[in-house]
Amino acid sequence: MPEEPTTETPAPAAHAPHGHVPLREAVDALPPYVPGARAGAGERVWKLSSNENPYPPLPSVLEAIAAAATETNRYPDMYASELVEALAEHAGVSREQVVVGNGSVAVLAHILQTVVDAGDEVVFPWRSFEAYPIAVAVAGGTAVTVPVDAAGRLDLPAMAAAVTPRTRVVLVCTPNNPTGPVVHRDELEDLVAAVPSDVLVVVDEAYLEFVRDPQAPDGVEVMNRHENVVLLRTLSKAYGLAGLRVGYAVGSPRLVAGIRAVSTPFGVSHVAQRAAIASLQPAAQAELLERVDALVAERTRVVEGLAAQGWELPETQANFVWFPFGEATSARAAEASAAGLLVRPFAGDGIRVSIGEREANDLLLEVARRWRTA
Structure with a gap:
């Protein structure tokens, strides 16, 4: 005989206290992204805390920005077709x-x-770009960190050994932010050969244009031979468009189609698209890369000056230098700030200092000399 239908009202589900909407556990546990320090109103300091290009936009790029600004009542090209072509x-x-x-x-x-x-697991070096653990957690992944070595270089064999059947992505930051060294061609090839072909290797080349090491890999050449390699790049650093936010990925058509499918609609503003296109014009690009050469020359001058003071620092191929101060990090950063130099401390690890204007770099050398005697 069938059971009689119940007429009892189910007990209500337990809810959080009034007005308290629970956050996802992953969000609650997110480490905060700490931006580089900014100067306060009226402060006269040098800002070397955010790896920014110290040069202002080119006149041709400013013209493109001004013209595009008159059209901000319209949505941008959703797929940034002209920029993608460029x-x-x-x-x-x-x-x-x-x-x-x-x-x-x-x-x-x-x-x-x-x-x-x-x-799913995502393997990445540490310390490295501080957005990695945040992005992994938001995606629902599990972070697997592999320490960089004593010279601030990525330990790619250890990263390959950290791959498990649950691994879906390996992040390779080269040059590594914040320590500076670049991954070499043979090291990257060995890593790609060691990981399963269904594990995506993301090669983060945010500082590509500053690299002068002849042993550095040609990312596009590696990507073209391995469908599980994708390159991550930006126009914020070498091209000086940090305030407009233009990044891009280069990969296989199938992978790129998938990335495009989940991308934020209209994610790159019309002003940013026009500025980026103007920056990629041959004449503008040549002038921008001359500026990069000037920053690399300043990097060399700073590195040589620090070596003359007795510093033994990681070999940087980016637009910054790294001081591994450990527990003294916060104190050293406060001393730099008091001297008029804003730097980027990573508590308990070290200080990253961007290469900026010559006067700012001169002040860095003076502050570093005081640090040596502290």
């Missing part, structure tokens, strides 16, 4: 291999959203 030509790939986003951090988030399911 970036594809710049990288030497097809347009189907390029996808853009609101800075390389947003593009990284889209990459992870494309391939990472809840609980």
Whole structure:
């Protein structure tokens, strides 16, 4: 005989206290992204805390920005078609291999959203770019960190050994932010050969244009031979568009189509698209890369000056230098700030200092001399 239908009202589900909407555990546990220090109103300091390009935009880029600003009542091209064409030509790939986003951090988030399911592992070096653990957690992944070595270099064999059946992504930051060294061609090839072909290797090349090491890999060449390699790039550093947020990924057409599918609609503003296109014009690009050469020359001068003071620092191929101060980090950063120099401390690890204007770099050398005697 069938059971009589119940008429009892189910007990209500337990809820949080009134007005308290619970956050996802992963969000509650997120480490905060700490931006570089900014000067207060009226302060006369040098800001070397954010790896910014110290040069202002080119006149031709400013003209493009001003013209685009008159059209901000309209939505931008959702797929940034003209910019994608320009970036594809710049990288030497097809347009189907390029996808853009609101800075390389947003593009990284889209990459992870494309391939990472809840609980999947993402292997990355540490210390490295501080957005990595945040992006992994938001995507629902599990962070697997591998320490950099004593010279601040990525330990790629250890990263390969950390791959498990749950690993979906390996992040390779080269040059590594904040320590500076670049991954060498043979090291990257060995890593790609060691990981399964269904594990995505993201090569983060945010500081690519500053690299002068002849042993550095050609990322596009590696990507073209390995479908599980994607390159992450930005126009914030060498091209001086940090305030407009233009990042992009270069990968296989299938992977890029997936990244584009999860990307934020209209993620790159019209003003940013026009500024980026103007920056990639041959004459503008040549002038911008001359500025990069000047920053590299300043980097060399600073590194040589620090070596003459007795510093033994990681070999930087980026637009910054790294001081591994450990527990003395906060005190040293406060001393720099008191001297008029804003730097980027990473508590308990060290201080990253960007290469800036010559006067700012001179002050860095003076502060570093005081640090030696502290």
